[in-house]
Amino acid sequence: MASVKVAVRVRPFNQRELDMGAQLIIQMNGKTTGILNCKANTRDESIRYKEFTFDYSYWSHNDKSENYASQERVYNDLGREVVDCAFEGYNACVFAYGQTGSGKTFTMMGSMDNQGLIPRICKALFDRMAENSKRGTTHRVQVSYLEIYQERVADLLRGRDSTSLKVREHPKKGPYVQGLTTCLVANYSHIQECMERGNANRTTAATNMNDVSSRSHAIFTITFVQAGYCDGVPSETVSKIHLVDLAGSERADSTGATGQRLKEGAHINKSLVTLGSVISALAELSSEQKGEKKSCFIPYRDSVLTWLLKDSLGGNSKTIMIAAISPADCNYGETLSTLRYANRAKNIINQPTVNEDPNVKLIRELRDEISKLRALMFCEQRSDMLAQLHEKEAREKELTEEWAGKWREAQAILREQRALGLRKAGPGVVLDSDRPHLVAIDDDPLSTGVTLYHLKEGETTIGTEEAEVKQDIELKGAGMEPKHCTITFQNGVATLIPHPGAQVLLNNCVLESPARLSQGCIIFLGKAHVFRFNDPAEAAELRKGERTRNLSRLSLLSWSTPDLAVSMENLQSNVDEDKIDIELQRQNLEKEKELFEKEQEEFEKKQEAFEKRRKTLEKAQALLEAEKDVVKKEHAEQTRQLQEDWQNLSAQQRRKEQELEQRERELIRRREELEKERQRVLGEIDLEYDTIKDLNAGVLSKFSKACQLITSNANEITFPSAQAKKLFQDLVSKSENFALSEHENDSLIDILNNVQGSSIIQDLVEKHRKELAELQAELNRRVQTLCERQRSVELLDKKIVDLVDEQKSMCQQENKEEELENLKSKLSQRTVEELRRIEQKKQGLTLNLKRINSVQSPDSCEVNYPSSEPRTGTLSSDTYHTAPDSCSPVPSGAKLDYIMSDSGVELRPSSRPHDDSDLSSNEDRVIVSDSQSTSSIENRSPVSKKNKRRETDLLIRRLAQRITQQKQIIVRNLDNQIPKNHLDSQIAVLQELQRQYMSLKYGCTSSLSPASEHPLQDIDSPSPIRPLHTGSTSALYSPPLQLQNQRLALYNQSLYRSMPSIATDTDCDSIVSITSFCVRGAGSKTHYEYEVRICTSDDRWTILRRYSRFRDLHLAMKTRYRDKVSSIPFPSKTLFANTEAVAQSRKKQLELYLRRLIDACKSHSACPLAYGGPITKAALISFSPFFRKGVFENGKYGTS
Incomplete structure (x- = not known):
């Protein structure tokens, strides 16, 4: 047993790959071949880089490399082994596999200057035959060349014939091609001519991958027979060498194949897939499990290629597979498939045996038995053993002589065939003699053979057997003389010399003098013999020079037998002799007729049986044809219906894609317009914020100037009493360093309402009051404008969210709902952040005005300003008189976001990080001033306040737990793809819980402007849009908007604080x-x-x-x-x-x-x-x- 040897060869870049800028992905080290996936981004090297180990790995990518594998190296490693197998009597097979354009044909056939495996193997075969012939070994070589095109077998040596040959299977010899041309070759030039003739007839075409792509599988088969004596024992072996050039596996998108090329590619891939299935099945069959082989079906007959190579794949053959691969990254998929294909082929186990003649094997066995008997006879003399020895020796001698006689006859026939140049061409035999000769054209209807007479160098005599000197060509018949004519052949020139009185015609002209013979001449000798003269050398010169001669008059088709008979009768001179000859012929014909009638009767009986069988087969064939037509019609109808459905679906898909693209463009345009409007409104909000900030600064400045004025002119002002003056001075000095309490502010205001001064000072105070009133009115107007701007921002955000919803519904048709939900989420989050920042800015700009009622003076307002150091957590307040009726009354019963002490100091909760993130914590405490509060909010007993706080803390803890549970429910619903309406209801419940939590923990929001119901009052409530995580919000937010958000974030540094957000840490x-x-x-x-x-x-x-x-x-x-x-x-x-x-x-x-x-x-x-x-x-x-x-x-x- 022997496993299939596998070699891998990589070719250089072709021009197409160079134009594409292809990268090298193949690496070879010894017998190891590696392939790199450049497009994979994974860090796992086992995925990006794969290695395979083969018997041979040939690096033919760069001829300047030290490891470059030339055609000669490939032959030395693989071809020499094939030649050795042939001379040892083993069958051999070499086939190349790979994608189209990977270099298979170059490896197998090569070029004129750089020959491939097939020419080198043939040349080495004949060189070694020449050496062995000197030692008495006889050889016989026959070749055949076929191609498998679209699962049909064609004979490449017969020419371009559309006839498809049939594949049969012999019980002992295995699969064979019926009617395949077999050429007997004697030297390398002859076999090279056969290869060139076959390659010229092979089917090729141009594709995107290869300009000369092989569109068929080609099998060049050499049948090699050698016979001789080895140590006095006859030896005869028969070897078959299959040299296979497979068509390349291809993909329609890579090759650009359409029409006929696409059909060819389908047949090529079918046969290659079958070959892969056979290889996989053989590899599985070769693997042993528990000492027993698996039973597995091998699908040889699924393809003509695998059927013909049945012996080469897992049978009686030594097989070599060459996998040709491309080095370019654009062919990564096909290259990896080829390497895996070859890796499976390594596991195939063949069972090659020596193909020896049975008689020769029997002779060798008899010789061995004779040797054993002689050895036994040497030790022990027995009569029965002696008789057995003589019997075996006689049998061995008889078989040896029979085998020698057979090979002598075969050698003689071989020599004759070589001289005649007989070769088989399909069902016929072609005569390719290289010597001048005469071909007899017989008019006898009973003649079944063709007679050929070679002309020897010198003179060739023609006559009858009655001549005194034996003639070289002896003929019988009417009109023949004992010495009829002579043909001389010297220096390549043939001359016909008629003898006197002989009847000789050359090309239907009577010949009486010597005449030169040329290719195709017709010679008439006597009355019954016609010959054609052939000169192969002259014919070859005519073919080479492409000269044409008018041989129509010499064609046999223009000379029918009746015409020739008429010409003979006109030339008859002796009628009596003709009658005698005719009578003799008639008698012979009568005898032949009787024999013919007997044969005719037997033939008619066979003909009747044949007709019955033929009719039966015709009926069966008609039924098959009818079924075939029905199946074809059904297939055509189904194909048409599928094509119509596919076209309709394609049209619908294109129409939907166009509608979606148009809607998407419209949404993008609307989004851009809304973004521009949003940017404009935010810019106006910034301007309004700057203006209000300036107004606050002006109010603070006026307030300071009023205090300074009263203090500097204290001597000119009349106070109600000395105690009031002293209290005023103490309060003013205290306000410079500390914030006054609410009770102290009221006292200061009462004193200021009762003081009297000069008219100048009184006018100045009135002037300041009017200016403060105007500033307060302007401040209220600005706050109102800010609220209106905020409403417009909310309206724009709502439109943008609507756009996101619409875009989400579009993407749901394309299975992109999650991405648009994420867009919506990020937009909602950013909107909430911006609204929260604007609310914080509003809180920082809020005026705490208190009306001062006096009998003598009009109303006045109390204003709270932010401290210059926001981190101190305090708010300083100064009290002053305002102008009459300049400020509208502001409700003071509502709670602010921060708890105010009796002295007007704002108290903040602790800003530790863990307090902001823990919803259930009750450690957010506010330090209350020791002074007695005058506010109605604080007018409660300590016991009731403590009980109320406990109840509030308990409710806050419960709400925090419910909010956490509700969040987990929403997250699970998102994971389980709950319907949107149910999800919206869950989100609404969460929003209501969050609103209750904020109301309990921080109290009700205060009125920040004369417009008591504006959207900013509920700015801390959760967004109605559920946040989703996606990275596709870049389409909705442009860089200018991100810069605007950064500016809004910077404004937060001047704000008091922001509402503590509910903890969002995911557990x-x-x-x-x-x-x-x-x-x-x-x-x-x-x-x-x-x-x-x-x-x-x-x-x-x-x-x-x-x-x-x-x-x-x-x-x-x-x-x-x-x-x-x-x-x-x-x-x-x-x-x-x-x-x-x-x-x-x-x-x-x-x-x-x-x-x-x-x-x-x-x-x-x-x-x-x-x-x-x-x-x-x-x-x-x-x-x-x-x-x-x-x-x-x-x-x-x-x-x-």
Whole structure:
């Protein structure tokens, strides 16, 4: 037994690949061939780089390389072994496989200057035959050349004939082609001529991959027979060498094949797929399992190619496969397929045996037995043994003489065939003699053969047997003389010399003098003999010089037998002799007629039986044709219907795509317009904010100037009493360093209302009051304008959200709902942030005005201004008199976002990070001033306030727990793809809970402007849009908008504070969840993969992981974090793991394990998750690559 030898050869870049800028992806090192996938982004080298090991790896990419493999090296490694197999009596087969344009034909045939394997093998075969012939060995070589084109066999040596040959199978010899031309060749030039003739007839065409692409499989078969004596024992072996050049496997998109080329490619791929199936089946059959081979069906007859190569694949042959590959990255798929194809072929085991003649084998066995008997006779003399010895010797001698006689006859026939140049051409035999000769044209209807007479060098005499000197050519018949004529052949010139009185005609002209013979001359001798003269040398010269001669008059078709008979009768001179001859012929014909009638009767009986059989076959054929027509019609109708359906579907798809594109363009245009409007409104808001800020600064300045004026002119002003003056001075000095309480502000205002001064000072005070009133009116107008701008911003945001909803409905038709939901989410989040920042700016610009009622003076207002240092947490307030009726009254019963002390100081809750993130915490306490509050809000008893606070804290804790639960419910509904209306109702419940939480914890929002019901009052309420994680919001937000958001963020530094947001840190239970599992693989590689959904604070994704990946994660975490992970239970391996029950139980266990793992590792200082805050995607992937999504993981049908 011997395995198939496999060699791989890589060719250089062709011009097409150079124009494309192709990259080299093939590497070879010794017998190893590697292929690199340049387009793969994975870090796993086993996916990007694959290696294969073969018997030979030939690097023919660069002829300047040290490891360059030339045609000669390929022949020395592979071809010499084929020649050795032929002389040893083994069958051999060499075939090249690869995609179209990969260099198969060049490897097998080569070029004129650089020959391939087939010419080199043939030349070496004849060179070695010449050496062996000197030692008495006889050889016989026959060749045939066929092609398999569209599963039909054509004879390449017969010429371009459309006739398809049939493949038959002999019970002993195996498959063969009926009527295939077999040429007997004597030297290398003859076999080279056969190859050139066959290659000229081979079917080729141009494709995008190759200008001269072989469109058929070609098989060049050499039948080699050698006979001789080896140590006195006859030896005869027969070897068949199949040299196969396969057509290239091709893809229609790469080759650009259409029409006939596409049909050819389909047949090529069919035969190659069958060849691959045979190779795979043989490889599986060759693998042993428990000492016994598997039983496997080999589909040889599915293709003509595999049927003819049946012996070469897993049979009686030594086989070599050459895989030709391309080095370019654009052919990565075909190259990898070829390497896998060749890798499977390595496993095929053939069973080659020596093809020896049975008689020769019997002779050798007899010789061995005779030797054993003689050895026994030497030790013991027995009569029966002696008789047995003589019998075997006689038998051996008889068989040897019979074999020698057979080969003597065969050698003589071989010599004659070589001289005559007989060769088989399909069903006929062609005569290719290289010597001048005469071909007899017999008029006898009973004649069944063709007679040929060679002309020797010198004179060739023609006569009858009655001549005194034996004639070279003896003829019988009327009109023949004993010495009729002579033909001389000297220096390549033949001359016909008639003897006197002989009847000789040359080309229907009577010849009486010597005449030169030329190719195709017709010679009449006597009355019954006609010959044609052939001169191969002259015919060859005519063919080479492309000269034509008018041989129509010499053609045999123009000379029918009756015409010749008439010509003979006109030349008859002796009628009596003719009658005698005719009578004799008549008698002979009578005898022949009787024999003919007997044969005719037998023939008629056979003819009747044949007719019956023929009629039966015709009926069966008619039925088959009818069924074939019905099947064809049904197939045509189904094909037409499928084409119409496909065209309709294609038209609908194109129409829908155009509508979607048009709608998308319209949405983008509307979005851009809304963005521009939004930018304009935000710019106006910024201008309004700057103006209000200037107004605040002006009010503060006027207030300071009024205080300074009264203080500087205290001597000119009359106070009600000295005690009032002293109290005024104390309060003014105290206000310079500390904020006054509300009671002190009231006292200061009462004193100022009762003071009197000079008219100048009084006028100045009135002037300041009027200016303050005007500033307050302007401030109220600006706040109103700011509210209106905010409404327009909200309207624009609502339009943008509507656009996002519309774009989401469009993308739902294209299965992109999740991306548009993410767009909507990010837009909603950004809108909420902008509204919150604007609200914070409004809070920073709020005026706390208190009307001062006096009998003598009109109303006045009290204004609270932000401190110059926002981090101190205090708000300084100054009290002053305002102009009459300049400010409208502002309700003061509502609570502000911050609790105000009796002295007007604003008290903030603690700003520790954990207080902002814990909803259920009750540690947000406000330090209350010791002074007695005059506000109606604080006019409660301490006991009632303490009980109320406890009830409020309990309600806050419950609301926080309900909000957390509601969030988890919404997250699970998102994962389970709940309908949108149900999801909206869940979000509405969450919004209501959040609003109640904010109302209980921070109180009702205050009125910030005369317009008491504006959208900014509820700015901290949650957005009605559920945040989704996507990266496609770049289409909705342009860079200028992002810059505007940065500017809004900078304004927050001047604001007091923002409402503490509800905690959004995702717990471990909502980070990872295993929703389902699916079955992957086939056969023994079947396994379950679990769908793991991950939701972090910044992204959400899904991965598919099998159980082994979970186990690898567990081992890696145990090595890194040791005891923290070792204590976490992990599901162990079980028997019969590939069952649904085991997978279902593992699903829950693995989900619980992942959650416990993340929770345990968060407390480890070296863990990337231990930095605090919400878990992000980057931190989770840094924690373990297990959570990274692979390149091909696009869903349940990806790979893990």
